Amino acid sequence: MGKILHYFGAGPAALPFEVKQRIQKDIIEYEDSKLSILELSHRSEYFSNILDRSKTLLRELYAIPDNYQILFMAGGATLQFDAVPLNFSGKAKYASYLDTGFWSRKAGKLAKKYLDVKFVAGLIDHANEICCLSSSEWQVDAQSAYLHVTPNETINGVEFVGVGNVEVPVVADLTSCMLMQNIDVSKFGVLYAATQKSLGIAGLSVVIIRNDLLGGASQITPDLLRYDLHVENNSIVNTIPVFACYVAMLMLLWVKEQGGISVMVEQAKLRSKLLYDAVDSNSKLINNICKKNRSTINVAFTSNYQGVVTGLLDTAEKEGLIGLQGHRRAGGVRASMYNGTSIDAAKKLARLIRLA
Amino acid sequence: MGKILHYFGAGPAALPFEVKQRIQKDIIEYEDSKLSILELSHRSEYFSNILDRSKTLLRELYAIPDNYQILFMAGGATLQFDAVPLNFSGKAKYASYLDTGFWSRKAGKLAKKYLDVKFVAGLIDHANEICCLSSSEWQVDAQSAYLHVTPNETINGVEFVGVGNVEVPVVADLTSCMLMQNIDVSKFGVLYAATQKSLGIAGLSVVIIRNDLLGGASQITPDLLRYDLHVENNSIVNTIPVFACYVAMLMLLWVKEQGGISVMVEQAKLRSKLLYDAVDSNSKLINNICKKNRSTINVAFTSNYQGVVTGLLDTAEKEGLIGLQGHRRAGGVRASMYNGTSIDAAKKLARLIRLA
Numbered sequence: 168m169g170k171i172l173h174y175f176g177a178g179p180a181a182l183p184f185e186v187k188q189r190i191q192k193d194i195i196e197y198e199d200s201k202l203s204i205l206e207l208s209h210r211s212e213y214f215s216n217i218l219d220r221s222k223t224l225l226r227e228l229y230a231i232p233d234n235y236q237i238l239f240m241a242g243g244a245t246l247q248f249d250a251v252p253l254n255f256s257g258k259a260k261y262a263s264y265l266d267t268g269f270w271s272r273k274a275g276k277l278a279k280k281y282l283d284v285k286f287v288a289g290l291i292d293h294a295n296e297i298c299c300l301s302s303s304e305w306q307v308d309a310q311s312a313y314l315h316v317t318p319n320e321t322i323n324g325v326e327f328v329g330v331g332n333v334e335v336p337v338v339a340d341l342t343s344c345m346l347m348q349n350i351d352v353s354k355f356g357v358l359y360a361a362t363q364k365s366l367g368i369a370g371l372s373v374v375i376i377r378n379d380l381l382g383g384a385s386q387i388t389p390d391l392l393r394y395d396l397h398v399e400n401n402s403i404v405n406t407i408p409v410f411a412c413y414v415a416m417l418m419l420l421w422v423k424e425q426g427g428i429s430v431m432v433e434q435a436k437l438r439s440k441l442l443y444d445a446v447d448s449n450s451k452l453i454n455n456i457c458k459k460n461r462s463t464i465n466v467a468f469t470s471n472y473q474g475v476v477t478g479l480l481d482t483a484e485k486e487g488l489i490g491l492q493g494h495r496r497a498g499g500v501r502a503s504m505y506n507g508t509s510i511d512a513a514k515k516l517a518r519l520i521r522l523a
Numbered sequence: 524m525g526k527i528l529h530y531f532g533a534g535p536a537a538l539p540f541e542v543k544q545r546i547q548k549d550i551i552e553y554e555d556s557k558l559s560i561l562e563l564s565h566r567s568e569y570f571s572n573i574l575d576r577s578k579t580l581l582r583e584l585y586a587i588p589d590n591y592q593i594l595f596m597a598g599g600a601t602l603q604f605d606a607v608p609l610n611f612s613g614k615a616k617y618a619s620y621l622d623t624g625f626w627s628r629k630a631g632k633l634a635k636k637y638l639d640v641k642f643v644a645g646l647i648d649h650a651n652e653i654c655c656l657s658s659s660e661w662q663v664d665a666q667s668a669y670l671h672v673t674p675n676e677t678i679n680g681v682e683f684v685g686v687g688n689v690e691v692p693v694v695a696d697l698t699s700c701m702l703m704q705n706i707d708v709s710k711f712g713v714l715y716a717a718t719q720k721s722l723g724i725a726g727l728s729v730v731i732i733r734n735d736l737l738g739g740a741s742q743i744t745p746d747l748l749r750y751d752l753h754v755e756n757n758s759i760v761n762t763i764p765v766f767a768c769y770v771a772m773l774m775l776l777w778v779k780e781q782g783g784i785s786v787m788v789e790q791a792k793l794r795s796k797l798l799y800d801a802v803d804s805n806s807k808l809i810n811n812i813c814k815k816n817r818s819t820i821n822v823a824f825t826s827n828y829q830g831v832v833t834g835l836l837d838t839a840e841k842e843g844l845i846g847l848q849g850h851r852r853a854g855g856v857r858a859s860m861y862n863g864t865s866i867d868a869a870k871k872l873a874r875l876i877r878l879a
Binding site: 172174176177181187188190191195201202206207208209210214243246248249253277280281361367369370371373386387391392402406407408409411461487490497498 | 528529530532533534535537538543545546550551557558559561562563564565566575597598599600601602604605606608633635637673717719723724725726728742743745746747748760762763764765766767769843845847851
């Protein structure tokens with residue numbers, strides 16, 4: 168392996184080095200199972216312990232109340248974009264989707280196959296700055312089975328924390344902010360996250376659902392998308408992605424060892440502040456998100472000066488800072504900093520941003 | 524790690540040791556990417572090469588004609604049980620399912636949500652032996668959009684090879700016999716397989732589909748279950764399970780290095796013959812599948828003598844042969860021998876079966 172490298176990719180995300188070392192060991196033999204973690208049966212006691220431990224850790228880290236179930240499901244967030252409406256549409260006709268950017272719109276668009284979707288404005292333009300409306304300003308139709316929200320939008324780097332008191336159950340896509348935001352679970356009906364950002368690798372999602380919201384699935388819901396079936400079978404409806412569950416457990420353990428979610432939140436604030444301060448200090452660079460809604464996780468910016476963005480990306484790559492290209496729909500620069508990103512990486516990048 | 528161990532689990536299955544070693548190396552850095560294989564972006568050139576290479580290898584190994592697409596999709600076979608009918612039900616009303624056991628019945632049962640399903644008898648009782656009907660005896664309704672078949676049933680160990688000439692497109696679940704049966708792809712409309720048996724780890728499926736069968740998806744099909752969308756996006760509809768795709772590539776490479784599918788088929792025949800000969804030589808053991816339809820992959824048997832099954836399982840475990848418990852629905856003994864299982868493992872087990 169060459170020089171030290173810092174990875175700012177949007178996901179699959181950087182993993183802590185010690186987690187990779189632990190995985191490397193378990194590829195040959197997991198605990199005393201005499202099997203590789205890759206060979207472990209989803210019906211073995213070893214795996215049952217992995218699932219139980221993951222649930223206990225997540226319940227502890229987020230103080231998840233007893234009336235919520237924790238599920239592990241194959242597939243990523245886009246599959247949940249269909250699963251969420253399918254699990255409500257057996258009983259419900261309407262759903263609301265808070266529009267805060269690309270991902271929340273995509274979620275709403277997919278839900279239209281099953282429900283009448285009403286988009287709720289979530290952003291406002293304040294003197295050339297984009298801000299999130301506060302939850303008291305959301306116009307939510309009371310007939311909605313739920314309000315879907317995306318607390319962190321990765322493409323433009325927009326974030327809001329907390330949902331206040333909404334009349335209908337709130338469903339949140341935490342894919343890009345899981346374990347990186349302080350969340351009061353009791354304010355939500357359903358929380359879901361694909362695991363490839365803060366919980367390991369791609370191909371798995373975690374779903375947290377309040378008991379009273381189970382049982383509303385439409386008859387056309389594929390078995391592997393049914394929340395109730397996952398509750399009944401302790402997430403083992405078929406051969407679950409064993410390895411992805413195991414990596415999620417390691418990430419949960421790692422977060423606990425680091426001091427829990429409040430520590431993760433502080434580090435995200437620290438890393439992103441280093442970058443935003445550098446962007447704001449450089450008159451050639453633009454970030455037009457208002458300060459209170461700048462994402463602490465995905466820092467996106469661009470420039471109207473020719474060559475500045477490509478120059479910065481080139482210099483960064485030479486210094487071992489990679490994965491910084493903006494999303495293909497947005498261009499510019501984007502630094503995605505999940506829990507595996509060190510403060511040191513942010514410092515190095517901040518220095519280059521100041522010099523750009 | 525303790526003494527040499529032989530694993531006969533039904534899946535996730537045993538992986539060749541050299542494949543595990545290669546994975547172990549790539550956990551820290553994949554090629555010259557400076558990233559772990561676990562961190563690699565699904566939109567990177569490295570991953571694009573993994574997908575291309577996997578497709579080329581599979582196309583070569585099975586001589587897949589140009590008018591078939593190869594797709595990689597998140598989730599296992601149970602998700603495909605819903606995906607198959609959903610991808611036909613936009614245009615079709617009827618489907619036929621060949622009943623050869625638990626898995627084919629389950630596939631048909633799930634399809635009933637979307638189509639009118641007709642079960643076709645696939646098994647017959649011949650003087651206390653269970654046999655598969657030959658394809659010329661299948662009673663397939665010509666109105667069916669497709670006939671679904673399961674060439675290898677893992678629970679009772681029933682296998683048939685080849686489908687002859689069926690009037691409607693044949694859809695086959697190859698999850699448990701992928702890369703272990705000689706198959707003339709041109710006789711099929713769709714072939715699919717979850718990857719945790721012969722193609723690596725759980726959480727991914729490979730789908731091979733003839734071009735003219737694309738475009739029939741019903742409006743209610745979740746995006747991540749649409750075959751046409753996967754074709755349009757070269758399988759990257761969202762963040763695909765990168766690591767599972769990489770392990771599938773390693774398994775395809777490994778099969779090619781071993782000499783290709785014909786070698787895999789011969790080894791499966793050899794391993795299973797060792798076991799069936801031992802079972803037949805022991806009057807205390809029962810396997811009631813007729814010889815031509817005994818699975819070369821999953822060898823299942825039981826005993827009417829008290830203590831024989833548990834005695835054999837205990838002895839086997841002491842000798843390092845594990846994962847031999849029959850399926851929880853069938854009981855008895857089951858040896859699942861996918862491509863990662865050595866001839867030596869089968870020899871050791873055959874010796875114990877003779878002594879049981």
